[in-house]
Each structure stands twice: as C-alpha cells, then as structure tokens.
Amino acid sequence: MELLLPEFGLVIFQSIAFLLLMFLLAKFAWKPILAAIKEREQSIDEALNKAELAKQEMARLTSQNEELMKEARAERDSILKEAKTLKDNILTEAKTQAHSEGAKLIEKAKIEIENQKKAALAELKNQVSTLSLDIAERVLRNQLQDKAKQEDLVANLLKDVELN
Amino acid sequence: MDCSHVFEFKVNRLIVVFALFLAFFSVTPAAFAQVDSLATDSTHAETKAEKKFDIGKFALHHIADSHSWHVIGHTYINLPVILYTPNGLVTFSSGEFNHDDEATVVVERNGQRFVKMHEKIYYASEVANAHGQYVELDEKHHALNKRPLDLSITKNVCTLLLSVLVLLAVFFNVASGYRKRKGKSPKGLQSWMEPIILFVRDDIAKPNLGHKYERFMPYLLTVFFFIWFNNMLGLVPFLPGGANLTGNIAVTMILAIATFGITVFNGNKYYWKHIFMPDVPWWMYIVMVPVELFGIFTKPIALMIRLFANITAGHILVLSLICLVFVFNSLYIAPISIAFAVFIGAIELLVAFIQAFIFTILSALFIGMAIEEHH
Numbered sequence: 131m132e133l134l135l136p137e138f139g140l141v142i143f144q145s146i147a148f149l150l151l152m153f154l155l156a157k158f159a160w161k162p163i164l165a166a167i168k169e170r171e172q173s174i175d176e177a178l179n180k181a182e183l184a185k186q187e188m189a190r191l192t193s194q195n196e197e198l199m200k201e202a203r204a205e206r207d208s209i210l211k212e213a214k215t216l217k218d219n220i221l222t223e224a225k226t227q228a229h230s231e232g233a234k235l236i237e238k239a240k241i242e243i244e245n246q247k248k249a250a251l252a253e254l255k256n257q258v259s260t261l262s263l264d265i266a267e268r269v270l271r272n273q274l275q276d277k278a279k280q281e282d283l284v285a286n287l288l289k290d291v292e293l294n
Numbered sequence: 295m296d297c298s299h300v301f302e303f304k305v306n307r308l309i310v311v312f313a314l315f316l317a318f319f320s321v322t323p324a325a326f327a328q329v330d331s332l333a334t335d336s337t338h339a340e341t342k343a344e345k346k347f348d349i350g351k352f353a354l355h356h357i358a359d360s361h362s363w364h365v366i367g368h369t370y371i372n373l374p375v376i377l378y379t380p381n382g383l384v385t386f387s388s389g390e391f392n393h394d395d396e397a398t399v400v401v402e403r404n405g406q407r408f409v410k411m412h413e414k415i416y417y418a419s420e421v422a423n424a425h426g427q428y429v430e431l432d433e434k435h436h437a438l439n440k441r442p443l444d445l446s447i448t449k450n451v452c453t454l455l456l457s458v459l460v461l462l463a464v465f466f467n468v469a470s471g472y473r474k475r476k477g478k479s480p481k482g483l484q485s486w487m488e489p490i491i492l493f494v495r496d497d498i499a500k501p502n503l504g505h506k507y508e509r510f511m512p513y514l515l516t517v518f519f520f521i522w523f524n525n526m527l528g529l530v531p532f533l534p535g536g537a538n539l540t541g542n543i544a545v546t547m548i549l550a551i552a553t554f555g556i557t558v559f560n561g562n563k564y565y566w567k568h569i570f571m572p573d574v575p576w577w578m579y580i581v582m583v584p585v586e587l588f589g590i591f592t593k594p595i596a597l598m599i600r601l602f603a604n605i606t607a608g609h610i611l612v613l614s615l616i617c618l619v620f621v622f623n624s625l626y627i628a629p630i631s632i633a634f635a636v637f638i639g640a641i642e643l644l645v646a647f648i649q650a651f652i653f654t655i656l657s658a659l660f661i662g663m664a665i666e667e668h669h
Contacts, residue, residue, distance in 0.1 A: 141548060167472075169477065
C-alpha cells in the first residue's frame with residue numbers, strides 16, 4: 131500500500147524537474163529539431179517536384195525535337211520532290227526544244243537542198259541548152275560545109291514550113 | 295474520434311501475449327515460495343527464524359525510494375536529507391542514520407530528533423519501545439509518528455536529475471547536429487534519435503491530434519523520451535541506474551497531471567458540451583454527466599496507474615527471479631533464475647519502450663479528443 135502513496139518530496143522535485151526539462155528541451159531541442167526536419171522534408175519534396183518538372187520538361191523537349199525532326203524531314207522530302215519535278219520539267223522542255231530545233235534545222239536543210247537542187251537543175255538546163263546549141267552549131271557547121279547538103283537542109287526546112 | 299487504431303496496433307497484441315506470460319511467471323515464484331516454506335517448516339523447524347527469506351519485503355524494499363544509494367557490498371552513497379520543519383530547513387547526511395532503517399538511531403538537529411524507518415523519516419518519540427525503536431507502532435508495524443516535510447535528495451531524485459541531464463545532453467547534441475548539418479542527412483546520435491522523433495510525430499501526434507499537432511509536440515516528445523530513458527535507466531541494475539523512477543507513483547502522477555492539465559486547458563466548447571450537454575434525452579443527464587465528469591479524472595488516473603504498475607511489476611519480477619536462489623537456498627537454482635531474469639530483462643526492454651509509447655499515445659488521444667473540431 132505504501133507504494134501507492136506519492137512522497138511529497140518526489141512530487142515537488144518531479145514537477146520542477148519535468149517542467150524545467152520540458153521548457154529547456156522545447157526551446158533548445160524540439161523547436162530547432164522539428165523545424166530542421168520540416169525544412170528538410172520540404173526541401174526534399176521541393177527537389178522531387180523539381181525533378182518531376184524537369185522530367186516533364188525533358189519529355190516535352192524530346193517530343194518537340196521529334197516534331198521538329200519530322201517537320202524538317204517532311205520539308206526535305208518536299209524540297210527533293212520539287213527539285214525532281216523541276217529537273218524533269220527542264221529535261222522535257224529541253225528535249226522538246228531540241229526536237230523542234232532539230233526539226234527546224236532539218237526543214238531548213240531540206241529547203242536549202244531543194245533550192246540547191248533547183249539551182250543546179252536550172253544551171254544544168256542552161257548548160258544543156260548551151261551545149262545543145264553548141265552541138266547543133268557544130269553539126270550544122272559540119273553539114274553545111276558542102277553545098278549539096280546545105281541545099282538539102284534548106285529544102286527540108288522549107289518542106290517543114292510548107293507542112294505547117 | 296476513432297480510437298480503434300490504438301487497439302489494432304500490433305504491439306498491443308504483443309503486450310497481451312507478454313502480459314499473460316508475465317502473469318504466469320509472477321504466480322510461479324509465489325507457489326515455489328510456499329512449497330519452500332512448507333519444506334522449511336517440516337525439516338528445519340529450529341532454524342526457521344534465520345532461514346526465512348521474505349521475498350515480498352526484499353522486492354518492495356528494492357523498488358522503493360531510498361535515502362542512500364547502494365553501490366556494492368557494504369558500500370553506500372549517503373544522499374543528503376533535507377527536511378522542512380517548523381524550526382526551519384534541516385539538512386544532514388543520511389549517513390548519520392548509520393544505515394539504520396528501523397528507527398533505532400536518532401539524529402538530533404535544531405532541537406528536533408529524527409529517526410528513519412522503512413526509508414521514511416519521522417520525528418522520534420521521546421523513549422524507545424521494547425525493540426529499541428523510537429517510534430510508536432500500530433498492530434501492522436506501521437509507524438504512527440508525525441513526519442517532517444521531506445525534500446531530501448533521495449535515490450529517485452538523483453536518478454531524476456541524472457535523467458534530466460542525460461536527456462538535455464542527448465537532445466542538445468541532436469539539435470546541434472541539425473544546426474551543423476543543415477539540410478543534410480543525419481549523423482551519429484542524430485540519426486539514432488531522428489526515427490524515434492519522427493515516430494512520435496507521425497505515428498503518435500499526427501493521427502490523434504490532426505493538423506494542430508505541432509502545439510503539443512514538445513510535451514509529447516518530452517514525456518515520451520523522459521519515460522523511455524527512465525524505464526531503461528531503471529533496468530540497469532548498478533549505480534547510474536537501479537532506481538525505480540517511472541515505477542514510482544509520484545512521478546507517474548505528475549506526468550498524468552500534466553496530460554490532465556493540457557487536456558482540460560485545451561478542451562474546446564465541443565469537448566465541454568459533450569461532457570455537460572451530451573446528445574441524449576435530458577433525463578439521461580442524471581447518469582451521463584456524472585459518468586462523463588468521472589471519465590475526465592479516470593483517464594489520467596489510468597495513465598498514472600498503468601505506467602507505475604507495469605514498471606514496478608517488471609522490477610518485482612526480475613527481483614523475484616533472482617531471489618529464487620535464496621528462496622530455495624541453493625546455488626544450483628542460480629542458472630535457472632539467471633536465465634529467466636535475462637529473458638524477463640529482454641522483455642522489460644521492450645516494455646520500457648511500449649509503456650513510453652502507450653503513455654504518449656494515450657496522452658495524444660486524450661488531448662486529441664479535447665481539441666477535436668466537430669463540423
């Protein structure tokens with residue numbers, strides 16, 4: 131039973147010591163300790179949040195990069211395509227031009243040949259006529275050397291005339 | 295407030311198991327003692343008087359407060375006696391009683407005579423009784439003399455002051471760790487204490503007190519570490535420990551009064567309304583109000599008794615197991631009693647923590663009930 135009766139002295143000492151302990155610990159230990167723990171927890175949370183944000187930013191940047199790459203690729207493709215069509219156009223144009231030019235040249239050449247041929251024929255005709263006149267002169271000259279023959283000829287010519 | 299989590303806690307189930315276990319073992323020595331006394335009666339009837347070993351008296355003497363601190367063998371530290379008497383403050387060394395604890399040695403100071411009996415100091419009677427004791431005894435051998443106001447530095451007061459110094463040293467060190475390594479990971483003592491501080495904050499304060507927990511953290515932390523450190527110090531059988539501070543009703547009473555005071559002074563209108571105007575038909579008030587009022591006081595009283603009884607029981611148990619050697623009067627029982635004492639000691643280490651935890655969580659629960667907001 132004596133155990134259940136609090137001793138006055140110990141009650142006094144315990145009250146004073148406990149209050150003093152609580153006051154000192156609260157002021158010099160619990161306050162800074164809890165504040166430091168809270169601060170650290172907050173800084174950890176903050177760091178984690180920041181890391182999460184950085185991750186999101188990275189993802190965003192990566193997707194943006196991909197987008198840019200895609201765009202660049204598409205642009206390159208379109209440029210290449212454009213260039214190809216341009217090249218094709220130029221080629222076909224050149225070809226048609228060459229064709230038409232060739233045709234023109236051929237046409238010209240043909241006309242020239244025709245002209246030359248005509249000129250040549252005309253000259254040939256002239257030459258032939260000259261030659262024939264010459265030959266005729268010479269033949270006439272030969273035949274008209276004797277009198278008999280001259281008379282024959284005249285006779286013949288006259289005959290022709292009479293016929294007309 | 296939902297209190298169910300307290301009882302669902304795994305530790306509580308452990309406590310139940312250990313309590314049953316302890317109950318079993320606390321019965322056993324008594325049975326042994328009876329067998330022993332029967333044996334003694336029949337065989338050594340003539341030497342009964344000197345052989346008889348009173349295990350209860352021995353244990354109670356060891357768990358009680360003392361004016362001297364036993365070191366080893368016949369070496370004692372004599373602690374100062376401080377008495378507040380009508381003739382002023384009286385101080386002398388407890389050594390002047392010459393280790394007498396049966397009121398046979400009288401110390402005279404300031405014209406007043408004092409005797410010490412069962413570690414309590416009385417005003418001595420004028421003449422000694424038949425046994426040379428300067429006290430008047432009733433039939434149960436309790437002294438009837440008046441007592442001066444005893445403010446002595448007893449063994450428990452020494453331990454109290456020591457534990458205060460240890461707590462201050464430990465937590466000032468921890469606090470300086472936080473100052474030195476601001477924002478860095480804890481080191482040394484700091485990393486040892488931080489999980490426990492966080493345990494008190496996150497598992498005791500936050501679930502019971504809600505968002506207003508910060509106001510009560512200094513009290514809860516102080517009370518938790520005070521009880522825990524002193525429970526552990528009590529388990530040390532030699533000099534710096536050995537006192538039964540948290541198993542002393544005065545100490546647990548002050549701690550319970552602190553919780554009571556905080557609960558009462560922080561109780562909001564909902565708390566008082568629940569006590570004086572509970573939501574029951576008015577004619578029920580005749581029963582409910584007294585019951586609720588009674589409840590205000592039973593809660594801290596339960597806190598006081600629980601801590602006191604648990605720690606005292608642990609000490610008695612260990613002492614009883616050690617005393618088996620003397621009860622059987624045989625050295626061969628020593629290995630068994632030491633093995634059991636070690637085993638109980640290990641459980642007491644657990645109990646030291648659990649009792650600190652329970653006192654703190656129930657304090658938090660009671661405060662939480664008083665400050666709870668109803669919407």
